[in-house]
Amino acid sequence: MAHKLLSKQQLCPDVYMADIEAPLVASAAKAGQFVIVCLKTTYSERIPLTVAGTDQKKGTICLIWQAVGKSTAELGNLQVGDEVENILGPLGRPTHVEKFGTVVCVGGGIGNAPLLPIAKAMKQAGNKVISILGARNKSLLILEDDFRVVSDEVIIVTDDGSYGRKAVVTVPLDEICQLQKVDLVVAIGPTIMMKFCCATTQKHNVPTVVSLNTIMIDGTGMCGGCRVEVGGQTKFVCVDGPEFDGHLVNFDLMMKRMTAYKKQEQAAMEEYKHKCRIGLDK
Amino acid sequence: MNDQQLLDELLKKHKAGILKPADRYNIPSQAMPQQDGVARRSNVDEVAIGYTETQARLEALRCLGCKNAPCMEGCPVKIKIKDFIAQIVEGDFQKALDIIRENSLLPAVCGRVCPQEVQCQLPCTVGKKFKDVEKSVSIGRLERFVADWGRKQKEKSVPPVAPSTGKKVAILGAGPGGIVVATDVRRAGHEVTVFEAFHKPGGVMVYGIPEFRLPKAIVQEEIEGLKKMGVEIICNFVAGRTKTIKDLMEKDGFDAVYIGVGAGLPMFMNIEGEHLVGVYSANEYLTRANLMRAYDFGKGADTPIAMSKRVAVVGGGNVAMDSARTAVRLGAEHVYLIYRRSEKEMPARVEEVHHAKEEGVEFHLLRNPKRLLGNADGVVCGIECLKYELGEPDASGRRRPVPIEGSEFTIDVDTVVVAIGNGANPLIGQTTQGLTLNKWGNIVVDEKCKTSLDGVYAGGDIVLGAATVILAMGQGRTAAAAINEYLAGKK
Ligand SMILES: Cc1cc2nc3c(=O)[nH]c(=O)nc-3n(C[C@H](O)[C@H](O)[C@H](O)COP(=O)(O)OP(=O)(O)OC[C@H]3O[C@@H](n4cnc5c(N)ncnc54)[C@H](O)[C@@H]3O)c2cc1C
Ligand SMILES: Cc1cc2nc3c(=O)[nH]c(=O)nc-3n(C[C@H](O)[C@H](O)[C@H](O)COP(=O)(O)OP(=O)(O)OC[C@H]3O[C@@H](n4cnc5c(N)ncnc54)[C@H](O)[C@@H]3O)c2cc1C
Ligand code: SF4
Ligand code: FES
Numbered sequence: 001m002a003h004k005l006l007s008k009q010q011l012c013p014d015v016y017m018a019d020i021e022a023p024l025v026a027s028a029a030k031a032g033q034f035v036i037v038c039l040k041t042t043y044s045e046r047i048p049l050t051v052a053g054t055d056q057k058k059g060t061i062c063l064i065w066q067a068v069g070k071s072t073a074e075l076g077n078l079q080v081g082d083e084v085e086n087i088l089g090p091l092g093r094p095t096h097v098e099k100f101g102t103v104v105c106v107g108g109g110i111g112n113a114p115l116l117p118i119a120k121a122m123k124q125a126g127n128k129v130i131s132i133l134g135a136r137n138k139s140l141l142i143l144e145d146d147f148r149v150v151s152d153e154v155i156i157v158t159d160d161g162s163y164g165r166k167a168v169v170t171v172p173l174d175e176i177c178q179l180q181k182v183d184l185v186v187a188i189g190p191t192i193m194m195k196f197c198c199a200t201t202q203k204h205n206v207p208t209v210v211s212l213n214t215i216m217i218d219g220t221g222m223c224g225g226c227r228v229e230v231g232g233q234t235k236f237v238c239v240d241g242p243e244f245d246g247h248l249v250n251f252d253l254m255m256k257r258m259t260a261y262k263k264q265e266q267a268a269m270e271e272y273k274h275k276c277r278i279g280l281d282k
Numbered sequence: 283m284n285d286q287q288l289l290d291e292l293l294k295k296h297k298a299g300i301l302k303p304a305d306r307y308n309i310p311s312q313a314m315p316q317q318d319g320v321a322r323r324s325n326v327d328e329v330a331i332g333y334t335e336t337q338a339r340l341e342a343l344r345c346l347g348c349k350n351a352p353c354m355e356g357c358p359v360k361i362k363i364k365d366f367i368a369q370i371v372e373g374d375f376q377k378a379l380d381i382i383r384e385n386s387l388l389p390a391v392c393g394r395v396c397p398q399e400v401q402c403q404l405p406c407t408v409g410k411k412f413k414d415v416e417k418s419v420s421i422g423r424l425e426r427f428v429a430d431w432g433r434k435q436k437e438k439s440v441p442p443v444a445p446s447t448g449k450k451v452a453i454l455g456a457g458p459g460g461i462v463v464a465t466d467v468r469r470a471g472h473e474v475t476v477f478e479a480f481h482k483p484g485g486v487m488v489y490g491i492p493e494f495r496l497p498k499a500i501v502q503e504e505i506e507g508l509k510k511m512g513v514e515i516i517c518n519f520v521a522g523r524t525k526t527i528k529d530l531m532e533k534d535g536f537d538a539v540y541i542g543v544g545a546g547l548p549m550f551m552n553i554e555g556e557h558l559v560g561v562y563s564a565n566e567y568l569t570r571a572n573l574m575r576a577y578d579f580g581k582g583a584d585t586p587i588a589m590s591k592r593v594a595v596v597g598g599g600n601v602a603m604d605s606a607r608t609a610v611r612l613g614a615e616h617v618y619l620i621y622r623r624s625e626k627e628m629p630a631r632v633e634e635v636h637h638a639k640e641e642g643v644e645f646h647l648l649r650n651p652k653r654l655l656g657n658a659d660g661v662v663c664g665i666e667c668l669k670y671e672l673g674e675p676d677a678s679g680r681r682r683p684v685p686i687e688g689s690e691f692t693i694d695v696d697t698v699v700v701a702i703g704n705g706a707n708p709l710i711g712q713t714t715q716g717l718t719l720n721k722w723g724n725i726v727v728d729e730k731c732k733t734s735l736d737g738v739y740a741g742g743d744i745v746l747g748a749a750t751v752i753l754a755m756g757q758g759r760t761a762a763a764a765i766n767e768y769l770a771g772k773k
Contacts, residue, residue, distance in 0.1 A: 024519070024524050024525070025524070028523065028524055028525065038481050041481055041482065042575070042582075043575060043578070043582045043583045043584060044584050045574070045584040045585045046481075046574070046585070070584060071584055085481070086481040086517065086518045087518060088479065088481070088518040088519075088520060088524075089520070089523070089524065090523055090524070091520065091523060217566055217569055217570065217574070217585075218479070218480065218546075218569065219520075220479050220520055220546070220707065220709060221546065221547055221707050221708070221709060222546035222547070222548070222565055222569075222707060223548065223563060223565045223566035223569055224548040224550070224562075224563035224565065224566055225562070225563070225566040227557065228557075229557060234550065234552075234556075234557075239708075239709065253557050253660070256558075256559060256659065256660030257557065257559055257660070259559065259659070259660075260559045260560070260588075261586040264579065264586040264589075265586065267580070268579075268580065268584065268586070271580070
């Protein structure tokens with residue numbers, strides 16, 4: 001079954017958002033779950049992407065992705081009407097949502113995409129939602145308006161101060177935890193950001209959930225490639241996660257495992273860019 | 283005298299009814315033609331090339347046609363072995379194929395991957411006479427010959443399908459078990475949909491067993507055959523998540539379900555260093571290489587795999603052999619196979635052990651990893667092993683490996699593949715209420731492959747634990763018969 005792109009938008013350099021036909025996934029997906037996309041059956045890579053939203057009536061899912069390597073770049077080059085051959089999902093355990101009280105949602109960069117449906121679900125469950133959104137600079141900040149709709153308060157930080165506060169997300173997070181009772185923190189973004197968020201909330205003893213984005217193949221618990229160490233035990237992100245108690249995750253190990261294919265991916269990206277350019281010259 | 287002349291002479295005697303057992307014993311056992319051991323290290327083409335017609339008929343003439351046919355007892359699906367072999371002697375390969383197909387639906391697969399040396403060929407009278415199972419009639423190679431002959435005939439017959447019954451059956455997992463159930467249930471006129479999690483159907487036959495042992499084109503043909511019969515195949519569907527079994531039955535109107543999702547949970551050794559970069563489960567390594575075609579990385583395929591110089595594979599089964607031989611083909615200079623017992627206890631097929639050795643895989647027997655060593659970047663760089671000796675037999679009947687204190691030694695490696703077995707994937711169990719599992723997470727079934735839930739059947743690796751293609755097929759046939767019976771009685 002092919003999956004047609006019904007709409008596509010570029011949110012900022014290298015970040016794309018698209019509504020894609022996938023009625024089966026749309027009717028089953030809950031906040032926190034993801035899909036595996038495989039562009040073309042024979043040779044493409046299988047890439048995990050979070051379901052950022054669903055429209056059950058239209059039978060579509062919304063994906064938001066950053067072009068970091070060849071496969072995500074190729075996905076970014078698709079146009080409305082183009083098709084993706086394979087989408088598998090929904091995968092992973094849904095976010096545990098209930099009325100906790102005050103929930104702080106911390107998003108970094110592309111992490112805002114998976115965070116949005118969680119913030120929305122937390123709000124619907126009656127929580128007070130404070131969102132902290134961080135980006136390197138103003139042009140890279142995504143989904144701000146959507147977060148304003150589902151949050152009681154939104155704090156924006158940028159690394160260079162081009163918008164909001166000049167700070168990293170852990171600064172306001174630390175302040176909030178000092179000033180008021182926070183019942184839960186959900187942090188999604190680059191691994192290093194999640195690691196420091198957890199270090200911050202640990203000081204204040206605030207339970208913290210992170211969503212891990214390890215390298216994956218099948219997404220069904222078959223290959224073991226997505227394994228991480230949580231509380232000294234081996235867990236598979238695709239079936240046991242993707243969300244875990246951030247205070248128990250061995251982030252250093254995870255960051256090492258994420259570098260496994262760096263060299264090969266870089267070579268593939270160079271090759272792809274080269275080919276694209278040839279295409280443009282024509 | 284060349285082979286053809288020998289065959290002509292023997293056939294003359296055979297027709298005259300004067301070919302004696304002694305003559306048959308004198309026919310040399312026919313070796314399998316295969317790709318050169320050096321050349322094949324750098325390609326993924328099939329290693330065994332297959333018998334010529336002359337070879338097949340000579341080999342067939344070695345069969346004594348024993349009255350009690352002990353070979354048949356050794357076959358899990360009871361193929362009428364001496365009957366199909368007799369047809370090869372006559373040169374009627376179509377009839378031979380028809381006889382095999384009465385009991386086995388995937389002969390081209392089974393002829394290649396069945397462990398014949400411990401099944402049909404073990405009790406063969408000819409092998410017994412020579413006190414050497416390798417001298418038994420090569421039943422598997424003959425099965426393969428007949429199946430390949432059949433594949434070369436233009437119009438492959440599609441099995442007839444009974445008129446529609448209006449009943450719907452869902453099959454979860456498109457491995458050999460699922461394919462067999464789909465065929466048999468469809469034949470009875472039921473509507474069949476196969477749901478598969480991966481983006482290609484075939485199960486272990488496409489993601490695990492490498493091309494050089496089982497060409498994907500063969501599996502593809504079987505799948506095409508299923509489609510021609512009117513079976514619908516839906517890929518990218520993970521049962522339990524995309525839909526639960528309950529939803530399939532209650533909302534989507536499936537009258538019966540077969541669970542054939544295999545045993546896909548990789549086991550690790552739980553030793554220090556297993557999280558290092560460069561340490562793979564065999565499932566991941568083989569899936570990257572086979573299904574995702576990582577051997578073509580940079581030449582079309584987008585999924586990378588470690589480009590290793592020194593690879594250690596831990597384990598002694600078919601999965602370990604396949605991983606080691608895949609590493610050879612990916613260009614590794616040294617591939618070490620580390621197994622804690624001796625070669626005699628190795629569960630891998632003898633033929634594949636031979637092939638691995640011919641291809642240069644270095645065997646470290648009676649050795650087992652103690653820990654994995656990493657460099658500053660967190661990449662595996664060494665494997666520390668202990669030497670072992672064999673003690674008393676354990677519960678499995680094999681002699682127990684006992685570590686020798688203080689015998690540690692280290693091998694330098696840049697990749698480690700862990701191939702020590704698979705457990706049951708918990709997803710179906712977790713998402714299906716009322717389904718009885720045993721303590722290892724395998725689904726419990728009765729002798730008809732029925733589970734604890736009404737209308738739900740299961741078979742293959744998810745029931746047996748990691749087993750074989752033929753056993754999965756055998757259970758598939760049992761389950762299909764039970765499903766057909768169940769649906770016949772259902773209004
Ligand atoms: C559960 C889950 C949900 C995700 N959700 C999103 C999402 O909503 N939006 C989004 O943009 N990204 C998401 N990701 C990350 C996304 O899958 C990767 O960015 C993508 O696979 C990279 O593919 P590529 O071939 O383009 O890049 P590659 O060329 O493969 O890799 C580029 C760089 O990213 C690293 N990398 C490779 N695979 C992954 C991976 N699976 N995750 C992270 N880094 C990787 C490589 O080491 C390399 O350094 C998610 C990942 C997971 C596991
Ligand atoms: C590397 C390797 C080498 C082997 N070599 C041999 C050999 O030489 N000879 C031999 O006889 N046997 C061999 N085996 C064993 C043999 O392949 C298996 O016993 C056999 O394939 C089991 O068949 P099955 O039908 O139970 O399921 P499988 O072949 O395991 O197929 C199950 C299918 O179900 C799919 N699936 C899993 N979960 C879900 C879900 N939730 N929803 C939908 N689909 C799902 C999987 O993706 C898979 O495609 C080998 C196995 C491996 C791994
Ligand atoms: S046991 Fe061997 S010789 Fe006897 S019928 Fe079977 S294959 Fe032929
Ligand atoms: S992605 Fe393969 S086990 Fe998680």
